[in-house]
Structures are given as C-alpha cells and as structure tokens.
Amino acid sequence: MDMLLEALASLLTFESVITVLVGVSAGLFIGAMPGLTATMALAVLLPFTFSMEALQGLMALGGVYMGSIYGGAFTAILINTPGTPSSIATTFDGYPMARQGRAYEAIAAATIASVAGGIVGVIFLLVLAPPLARWAVAFGPSEMFWVAMLGLTLVASLSSDSLLKGLLGGCIGILLSTIGVSPVGGESRFIFGYPPLQGGIELIVALIGLFVIPELLTMAAEGRGALPGQTELRKKEVSILSIVRHIFGKPINLIRSCLIGQIIAIIPGAGGNVTSLVAYNEARRFSRDPRSFGKGNVDGVVASESSNNVMVAGSMVPLLTLGIPGAPPDAIILGVLLMHGLRPGLDLFTESGVLTNGFILSMGMAALLLLPVGLLGGRLIHRVVIRTPYYFLVPSIAMVTILGTFALRNSLLDVGIMLILGTAGYFLRLIGIQPAPIVLGLILGGIAEEGYVQTLMAAVVDPIPWLRLLHNPLSMVLAGMVVLGAATTLVPLWLARKGLLDRVEEDDGRSP
C-alpha cells in the first residue's frame, strides 16, 4: 500500500501528467491511421523514451498504448476502416451511426467506454498481478520451461490460421534467440564467424522489423492514397451527459464487456481483435433488440471499445508476473523493462514496486486523459490523419524506424537485421507464418532454454533425463495446459460458425 501511495505521489507531478498526455495524443494520432497498429505506434515512438528515466519512459509508452487502441475507433466510426485491428467490431455499429449523422454520439460513446474499460483494466491489473507474481516464485526451471511453451503454444494457435505454421514461427523465433552468446554455456552460437553477431538479435530490433516494415511495404505496394473524408465529425443534438446516462444507467453491457476483455486479455496472443469481437457478440446475444446491432446500436460500440481498452492493462498481468506478453504491443513494454534492467516477476512488485505501481497507475491516468484528448482534440487529429498523404507517411515512418533501431545500440548492423527480418516477415506472412509467434519465440527462447538446460543438468543421473521436465504435479498441469492451449485453435472456428469472421474479412477487404 505504501508503494502504491508513493507511486501515486510520483505520478501527480506536472512532468508526469504532460508525459502521459503527450503519449496519449501521439498514440491516438498513430492509432487513428488505418494500417498502423498499436504495436507499430509503440515501436515508432519507443526511441523518444531512450533518454527518459525508466518510470517516465514506461508512462509515455503506457499512454501511447492506451491512446492508439482508442484511436483505432476514430477511423472505424468515421470511414468504416479500423485504425487498429482491435477496433474491427467498432465498425459494425459505429459506421452505421456515422452514416445516420450520429458520428459524434458514436465517438463520445467510444470515448466513455474506452475510459471505463481502461480504468477497469488497471484495477484488474493492480488486484491480480501481485498475488500471481508471488505464486510465480514457486516455479522452478521445469515449470518455467512449460510456462514458456504454454505462452508459445497459445500465441501459435491464436495468431495463425494453422497451428503448425504458428509453431513453426515460434521455433524460428526461439532459434533466433539462440544467436549469440549462450546464457548457460557461455559460448558463441550461430554467428557464422562474424563477431558482431555475438550480441545476438536485440528484441526491439526484431519487433520493429517484424511489425513495422511489413506494414510499410504493404502500404507502398498498395499505393494507398489519402483516405476519403466523406464523413464529418459533426456534433448533433446529443449531449455527453445523455450518453453517460445511457452507458452507466444500464451498466450490465459495460460490466460484461469489461469482464470478457479481462479474461481474454490474460490469454497470451488473444489480442484486442478477439476481445472486441467476443464482447460485441455477447452484447448482441444478450440484447433485447439483437436485430438493431449492425444498424447503429450504440451498445455495440460500447462493448467493443470497453473490452479492447480493458485489454491494454489486463494483458499485462501475464507480462509483469511471468514475462509472457498478453498481446503483441506488450512485447515492446517487455523490451523497455529489460532495457532498464527490470525482470518480470515478484521483484517488480517488491524491489521495483514504486516503479511498477507508478506504471500501472499511469495507465489509469492515460485512460482518464482519453476523455479530454478524445473529445477535444479528436476533430483536429481526424483532420490531420485524413489529409496526410501516404507518400509522406511511408518515408517518415521508415526514417523513424531506422533512427530508432540505430539508436538502441549505435549499430548499423541492427538496422540491417531489422530490414532483413522485416522483409522476411512480409513474405512469411504471405505463406501464413505470422510475426507474433516469431517474436514470442524470441522473447521466450531465453526463459525456455534456461529452464530446459537447468532441468536436464539436474537430471544427469536419471535414466531418461527429459522425464524430469514432468517430475512434479505443477509441471504436469502446465504440460497439460500446453496441450489444451493447442486446442484453442478451435476459437477461430467458433467465431467463424457465429459468422463474425466473415464480417472481419469483409471489412478487411474494404480497407483501402
């Protein structure tokens, strides 16, 4: 509690508020651009936090994350194009509302739902993370190996159409993590006689490459022009107070969506798009008037936007406790934590408790700041986004990624690795190997290797050493969960049966 109060005190300074405000605005700006995801927003803006203190940098990135997820709603509502994948379900009712001249109502509802969702996510994170971190201390090497495998299996099964391709991507990521000096044996591996590779592949370099470069290449190849500005953000006869009354007067939709958001957020790899689709579907199922969904029902916007903003803080539960990112943008946050010498686990809530709590609370502040930034600055941001031609956007983002990658270790080799991984990532995506499992393999490779090698070292006298990986009930449970996790490939099939995936594909097809 003392740490929480201390963290709160460090947060309530002019400098902190400005940092979060700038982060939210920048995130909102990038998130509002179709094709630019929250991961991309974090990757592009990351270099600007290098010179900041650990807490200030994390606060800025927390604000960027929150702002970019919310920013996706703007284009989803105004031009039927989700700014980020998390806003897919927002288009279902947001755009029909905009066409009916209720764009402002939809934006205001999305804003209020995002604020509520963001705050609920922060509360969940504050409540769930510390006990889970204490529990994680009981994990030995074999358990950590299975935890890494579990994260990888879930991401592999959820982020790819094919489990095998997801696992293949995960293995490629793990092998990329083994390039350089071995954490256990201390020898150089897979450096092909080129000493600069001893430093290995920096996580953030891979993240920028795999998530940003393929998007830039797609934009360049498609020659996407400036977006049509046919929908104006007009304020019609509707007051904020009436929208607040509508959302909080019957809060069951909001509560259900937040709970769904939190539960899915804890599953690594599920991400905001799954969260918002499931929450939207449940809102429609439980509604008294399900037929009005898809035709401009404000509850659809509330369900989608509240659940995807719960995910921002909620997905950090596995990240801060076990080091497993709940969603791709969390991987960037993990990179920043590691850059500042902070390792996920109990230490984050004890030794670095003030910093961790400060970061969590700053996300709450970011959620609150969505209200003024979204409602007051939204119109300006929308206008800028609509008018920025893509031929300025592509070189600008490329310049920032090159600068950011170089600045990490003052290494041009890193820039080359980033470009090679990004180009490879583009073509791998074409054949169904998504970047998320590769990145998670890269993150979890180290954890898995330490767990695996330490377990086998302890089992050197056993007749079958690898059976030591299953020597206690907890390991067996985790191994069982790995198998169960693979079964989550059934989730997309379930969504397809409900007819939701068809709608997503339709929307993707319409994207310019």
Place this chain on the structure above:
Amino acid sequence: MILRLNTDIAAGTVGLVFAAVLWLPREEIGRLSIIFPRAILVLLCLIAVALIVKGVIRPGGRQVEITGSPRRLFTVIAGFFLWWGLVQVLGFLVTTLIAFFALTWYLARVETRVTWQRLLRWMPVILGLVIVFYLTFKEVLNVRLPTGLLF
C-alpha cells in the same frame, strides 16, 4: 498479383531451409550451449516435415496474393536496403534527405503526375521533417548518428 503456391509446402520448406542454415555450419559448441538449440532444431524439422506432408495430403492454401504492385514492393525493398547501405558512405543526414525525396517522388507517382514545381513545394516539408528528427536524435537524445562525406 496472385501466385499459385501451396502455402503448407512453402512454409515447411522455409522451416527446413532455416534449420539447415543453422545446423550445417555448426561450429564446435559445448553440450550445455547446443543442447537446447538442437532440441528446437529437431522440433522445427518435425513441424516442417509435418507441414509438407499436410500440404501434399490436404493443402491449406493454394495461392498467395501480393496486394498492389509487386514492382513497387521490390523497388521499395531495394530502396530501404540502399538507404541503409549508403548511410555508412554519405552519413545519415545526406542519405536520409536523398532517400526521403526519392521515396516520396516514387510513391506519389501512383496517384498523380509529379512535376518539378510540386517537388519544390514539398522541399520545405521534407527538409523540416528530416532536420527536426536529425537534431532531436543528435542533440536531445545524444545519439551519435553516422557521419559521411559531408555531415
């Protein structure tokens, strides 16, 4: 552009090629350092073979689509690598200015004819953007950006 390609077999082949790249030139590495990568390499090969078998029996996808212009795609890829390569020779500032102008000109041609007058109108915007980022990283963030013939 749509290419006829069995994506399962392609993914499996990529896995096997990647495994071979790491496996074949293996230096003398101690047991503790190689035990884990070796296990993952074996796993990767098994998954890759399973994908190839699946691709033969029941293929998941039979075509891939490069949306937009493949020519523009490969030109931009080449442009990015050229940008990277020239940074060491010309320095960050000069290379980025050239690359930014070239990319903007090339991509803008998709929508409209780019005249010299238009390029001149863009000049202050591009110069401003590049110089602001250059100075921010060099002076504020204290990053030692590569220098070349001029800067």
